[in-house]
Amino acid sequence: xxxxxxxxxxxxxxxxxxxxxxxxxxxxxxxxxxxxxxxxxxxxxxxxxxxxxxxxxxxxxxxxxxxxxxxxxxxxxxxxxxxxxxxxxxxxxxxxxxxxxxxxxxxxxxxxxxxxxxxxxxxxxxxxxxxxxxxxxxxxxxxxxxxxxxxxxxxxxxxxxxxxxxxxxxxxxxxxxxxxxxxxxxxxxxxxxxxxxxxxxxxxxxx
Amino acid sequence: xxxxxxxxxxxxxxxxxxxxxxxxxxxxxxxxxxxxxxxxxxxxxxxxxxxxxxxxxxxxxxxxxxxxxxxxxxxxxxxxxxxxxxxxxxxxxxxxxxxxxxxxxxxxxxxxxxxxxxxxxxxxxxxxxxxxxxxxxxxxxxxxxxxxxxxxxxxxxxxxxxxxxxxxxxxxxxxxxxxxxxxxxxxxxxxxxxxxxxxxxxxxxxx
Numbered sequence: 001x002x003x004x005x006x007x008x009x010x011x012x013x014x015x016x017x018x019x020x021x022x023x024x025x026x027x028x029x030x031x032x033x034x035x036x037x038x039x040x041x042x043x044x045x046x047x048x049x050x051x052x053x054x055x056x057x058x059x060x061x062x063x064x065x066x067x068x069x070x071x072x073x074x075x076x077x078x079x080x081x082x083x084x085x086x087x088x089x090x091x092x093x094x095x096x097x098x099x100x101x102x103x104x105x106x107x108x109x110x111x112x113x114x115x116x117x118x119x120x121x122x123x124x125x126x127x128x129x130x131x132x133x134x135x136x137x138x139x140x141x142x143x144x145x146x147x148x149x150x151x152x153x154x155x156x157x158x159x160x161x162x163x164x165x166x167x168x169x170x171x172x173x174x175x176x177x178x179x180x181x182x183x184x185x186x187x188x189x190x191x192x193x194x195x196x197x198x199x200x201x202x203x204x205x206x207x
Numbered sequence: 208x209x210x211x212x213x214x215x216x217x218x219x220x221x222x223x224x225x226x227x228x229x230x231x232x233x234x235x236x237x238x239x240x241x242x243x244x245x246x247x248x249x250x251x252x253x254x255x256x257x258x259x260x261x262x263x264x265x266x267x268x269x270x271x272x273x274x275x276x277x278x279x280x281x282x283x284x285x286x287x288x289x290x291x292x293x294x295x296x297x298x299x300x301x302x303x304x305x306x307x308x309x310x311x312x313x314x315x316x317x318x319x320x321x322x323x324x325x326x327x328x329x330x331x332x333x334x335x336x337x338x339x340x341x342x343x344x345x346x347x348x349x350x351x352x353x354x355x356x357x358x359x360x361x362x363x364x365x366x367x368x369x370x371x372x373x374x375x376x377x378x379x380x381x382x383x384x385x386x387x388x389x390x391x392x393x394x395x396x397x398x399x400x401x402x403x404x405x406x407x408x409x410x411x412x413x414x
Contacts, residue, residue, distance in 0.1 A: 121396075127409035149413035156407045164394045165403060181391035187371045187384065189328075196372060200363045202334035206356035 005033075005092035006185060007114050008099045009107045012122030013152040015134040017168045021122060022101050024175040031183075033096040035088050038064065041079035054084065072102075072109040081106070097182055104158045111161075118185050120178065121162040125169045212240075212299035213392060214321050215306045216314045219329030220359040222341040224375045228329060229308050231382040238390075240303040242295050245271065248286035261291065279309075279316040288313070304389055311365045318368075325392050327385065328369040332376045 012018035025032050038054040040061050049055050056064070061080045064070050073082030083100055091098045100110065110117050124130040130152060134145045159165055164181055168174045185191060219225040232239050245261040247268050256262050263271070268287045271277050280289030290307055298305045307317065317324050331337040337359060341352045366372055371388055375381045392398060 123402075123406060127406065127412060130410075131413070146413070149410075153410045153414050156403075156410050159403050159407070160396045160400070162396055164391070165396055165399045166394055167402075177391070177394070180387040181394060184371070184384070184388035184391045187373055187388060189367045189369055189372055192372045193367070195330075195374075196363075196366050199330060199334065200366070203337075203356075203360045203363050205334060206338070206353070207360050 003095050003186060005031075005094065005096040005098055006182065006191070007088065007092060007110070007117040008097055008182060009110050009117055009119045010099060010101050010122065011104055011107050011119070011155075011162070012168075013124065013130060013155055014148045015130055015137070015152075016122045016124050017133075017171065017174075018101060018122040020171060021166075021168065021175055021178060022099055024171070025099065025179060028175065029179055031095070031097050033087075033091040033098050035083055035091075035098050035100045037081055037102070038070070038073075038084055039079060039081045041081075056080075071113065072106045074103065074105045074109070076103065076105075083110075104155055104161075108158070108161060116191060118182065119162040119164070120181070121159050121165045122174075123159065123165050123167050125167055129169075210302050210393060212238075212301065212303040212305055213389065213398070214295065214299060214317070214324040215304055215389060216317050216324055216326045217306060217308050217329065218311055218314050218326070218362075218369070219375075220331070220337060220362055221355045222337055222344070222359075223329045223331050224340075224378065224381075225308060225329040227378060228373075228375065228382055228385060229306055231378070232306065232386060235382065236386055238302070238304050240298040240305050242290055242298075242305055242307045244288055244309070245277070245280075245291055246286060246288045248288075263287075278320065279313045281310065281312045281316075283310065283312075290317075311362055311368075315365070315368060323398060325389065326369040326371070327388070328366050328372045329381075330366065330372050330374050332374055336376075 010018055010022055022034065026034055036050065036054055038056050038061060040056055040058050043055055047053065061082065064082065065073060069085055070082040071085045071088055073080055083102065088098050107119055111119055124133065131149060134140065134148055166174060166178050189196065217225055217229055229241065233241055243257065243261060245263050245268060247263055247265050250256070250262055254260065268289065271289065272280060276292055277289040278292045278295055280287055290309065295305050314326055318326055331340065338356060341347065341355055373381060373385050396403065
């Protein structure tokens with residue numbers, strides 16, 4: 001049975017380590033592919049075109065929208081962000097589980113369009129741990145940290161719209177759990193329709 | 208976070224090895240407990256009361272029904288079979304994932320009563336493999352095998368009512384997949400409501 005790839009959406013509050021989890025999944029296992037987003041925002045130092053983002057002009061981005069070349073897109077703090085459709089489709093057809101690391105707004109749009117997409121939310125063990133992690137980074141001002149925490153409050157209202165909530169307490173355990181969870185989803189009846197229908201049909205020789 | 212046990216239902220056609228999978232899960236991992244069914248049928252050679260079944264008289268069984276002491280029950284070829292409620296509840300409260308190895312009829316009743324129950328169907332890789340396994344046992348007459356296969360045809364219509372379909376091709380791989388699948392389900396949002404609500408509430412300190 002040829003296995004088709006899953007469409008995975010991974011979201012989470014700032015400071016929960018979802019980026020690290022995604023990087024570890026890509027490093028440790030060979031069944032994943034990361035979707036690279038298109039954006040109209042300017043590259044930050046060290047960011048490369050085609051690796052971190054596809055950097056597009058506003059005109060180019062709007063053309064992609066018109067051509068239905070984006071699976072989803074959203075405007076966020078004045079810039080557009082979107083998921084190019086071609087790469088996602090190619091990778092899934094090749095059997096890869098494609099990871100989209102996107103915001104909640106985009107995640108819910110994906111679920112509407114692709115009910116079979118798997119939505120995973122990365123959560124901290126508790127509220128104080130989240131605060132400690134954001135503070136511990138030492139890279140953001142108190143004001144930015146406050147903003148991120150109050151954003152987490154808003155975002156937390158959408159957690160139950162996801163399929164799974166993974167708690168990132170120990171990174172290695174969390175990565176392994178996430179991997180097992182994703183691989184298990186290949187056996188859900190929702191995603192096994194082809195196998196079920198073939199078996200039902202073939203069994204009829206014994207009727 | 209104290210983990211509550213899951214209610215697991217494992218079904219499958221005769222000859223798919225579901226009994227062996229259940230035995231391996233119990234042997235290899237310590238988080239499972241097997242629910243012992245009550246029945247009015249006579250014990251077969253080697254079957255022990257309280258281990259393989261709770262053997263009950265028809266009167267005793269009917270009293271259990273009246274006292275709501277059964278999670279589900281069904282009549283099958285003239286005998287009653289049912290799942291005693293007390294043991295299931297105790298084990299789940301103690302954090303054990305309780306396995307019910309029951310027929311489709313009972314499985315669907317469980318899902319009605321406990322929407323959070325996890326229904327797993329064990330399938331053969333294909334129809335011919337199922338036939339070969341039933342024939343290979345060498346313990347049943349051609350007539351019995353024919354009956355089992357035609358029963359599989361009927362049962363296959365209900366496969367998509369289950370949550371997952373596990374293919375038993377290689378036993379060890381199948382047991383490991385089943386275990387990972389079950390453990391992953393602890394992270395489903397449906398089964399993480401308590402954690403989600405606590406986190407949402409605690410985050411409000413940052414509002």
